[in-house]
Amino acid sequence: MITLLADGHEEKIDGLVVPHGVPILGWERKPHGWCRGDACIPSFRAVAAETEDGVDLVRFAELLGRQAVADLDEGVVVVGEPAAPALGRAPEFGPLAGLRGTKVALVFWASWCGCRYDLPAWEALHRELGGYGFSVVSVSLDRDPQDAREWLADVTHPAVIDADGRIAELYNVINVPTVVWIDEEGRIARPQDTMTATDTFRSMNGLSSERATAALRRWVIDGDAGTALRELRAPTGDERLARLHGRLAAWLFRDDRRAAGERHLARAAELAPHDLAIRRGLMPLNGVDPFGEAYFDLRQELEDSGVAIYRPLPDWHEEAPR
Known part of the structure; x- marks a missing residue:
C-alpha cells in the first residue's frame, strides 16, 4: 500500500x-x-x-x-497544486470564497518568525478598516497547528493554519512575513510583498511599517494600490518541486521517520535554497530551534550567496538589507 x-x-x-x-x-x-x-x-x-x-x-x-x-x-x-491558470487572480481557499466584495490583506506569518508579534497590529487594522469593506485574513505557515493557536487566541479576523503548505504553494510564499493584497473582485492588487505592521524587527529587516500601513490605508480607503504589478510572482518548476519534497519531509517527520525526512528536506534545499518557508519552517518538526544557531547559519549562507532574506517591492519600502 x-x-x-x-x-x-x-x-x-x-x-x-x-x-x-x-x-x-x-x-x-x-x-x-x-x-x-x-x-x-x-x-x-x-x-x-x-x-x-x-x-x-x-x-x-x-x-x-x-x-x-x-x-x-x-x-x-x-x-502538488495545479499551476495557477491566471496569476492576476487570487487562488481561493477557505475563507476567501466568502469575502468576495471585500478588499483583503492576506497575511502570511508563523510562530517561528518574529512577525508573530505583528498579529495584534494586523487585528487592529482589521477592526479599524472593516467599515470600509476590508478584512485581514492571516495564514500561519506552522507545520504543527498547536504552535500557531496560542497566537490566534484573541483575533477576530479569519485565520487559517497552512500545516501542509498548500496555501504557501498556491501563493508562492518563500518566507514570512509576506502579504498579498486582493481586491473586491478577487484580483491581485499587490503581489507577494515583505510587509510588516510594526517596527519590532526593523533593525533586522530595514522595513518601515509606517509607510506600509499608510499605503494599505490609502488602498482600502482611496483605492490606490501603489504598484503597477498586478500578478503574483510565478514559481519556477524547481520551486514547485521543492515544496513537494518539503511536504513529504513534514509528513515523514511527523511519522518519526527522521532520516527519510532529512533526505527530502535536503533535496528541497538543493532545489530552492532561498525558500525559508521550507528550510526554517520545518526546523521545529525536525527538533531544531528555528530561532537558534541553525537559523542564523542559514541566514549567513543566503547572505553570502547574495540571496535577499526579505523581498519587498521597492515603491514604498526602504531598501531591505541583503
Whole structure:
C-alpha cells in the first residue's frame, strides 16, 4: 500500500498504477476522456497516462499541470497544486470564497518568525478598516497547528493554519512575513510583498511599517494600490518541486521517520535554497530551534550567496538589507 497526499487529504492506494474505472484526484473516466465537472481531458491526451493495467498516477497528475514526487521506499507519494491558470487572480481557499466584495490583506506569518508579534497590529487594522469593506485574513505557515493557536487566541479576523503548505504553494510564499493584497473582485492588487505592521524587527529587516500601513490605508480607503504589478510572482518548476519534497519531509517527520525526512528536506534545499518557508519552517518538526544557531547559519549562507532574506517591492519600502 502507498499513502497518497493530495488536495489536503491522505488516503491509501494499492500502487502508482490506478485500476481502470477508479476515479483519480477527483476525475472520472468518460467515453470521451477524463472529466471533473465541466472540465475534461480528451481521450487522445489521456492515453499518455493510460496503460493496459490502469492509469499511471504521476503521469496523470502531470496532465493536470500538477507535479508529483513519489518515495516508494517509504511508501508515500505527494501531488502538488495545479499551476495557477491566471496569476492576476487570487487562488481561493477557505475563507476567501466568502469575502468576495471585500478588499483583503492576506497575511502570511508563523510562530517561528518574529512577525508573530505583528498579529495584534494586523487585528487592529482589521477592526479599524472593516467599515470600509476590508478584512485581514492571516495564514500561519506552522507545520504543527498547536504552535500557531496560542497566537490566534484573541483575533477576530479569519485565520487559517497552512500545516501542509498548500496555501504557501498556491501563493508562492518563500518566507514570512509576506502579504498579498486582493481586491473586491478577487484580483491581485499587490503581489507577494515583505510587509510588516510594526517596527519590532526593523533593525533586522530595514522595513518601515509606517509607510506600509499608510499605503494599505490609502488602498482600502482611496483605492490606490501603489504598484503597477498586478500578478503574483510565478514559481519556477524547481520551486514547485521543492515544496513537494518539503511536504513529504513534514509528513515523514511527523511519522518519526527522521532520516527519510532529512533526505527530502535536503533535496528541497538543493532545489530552492532561498525558500525559508521550507528550510526554517520545518526546523521545529525536525527538533531544531528555528530561532537558534541553525537559523542564523542559514541566514549567513543566503547572505553570502547574495540571496535577499526579505523581498519587498521597492515603491514604498526602504531598501531591505541583503
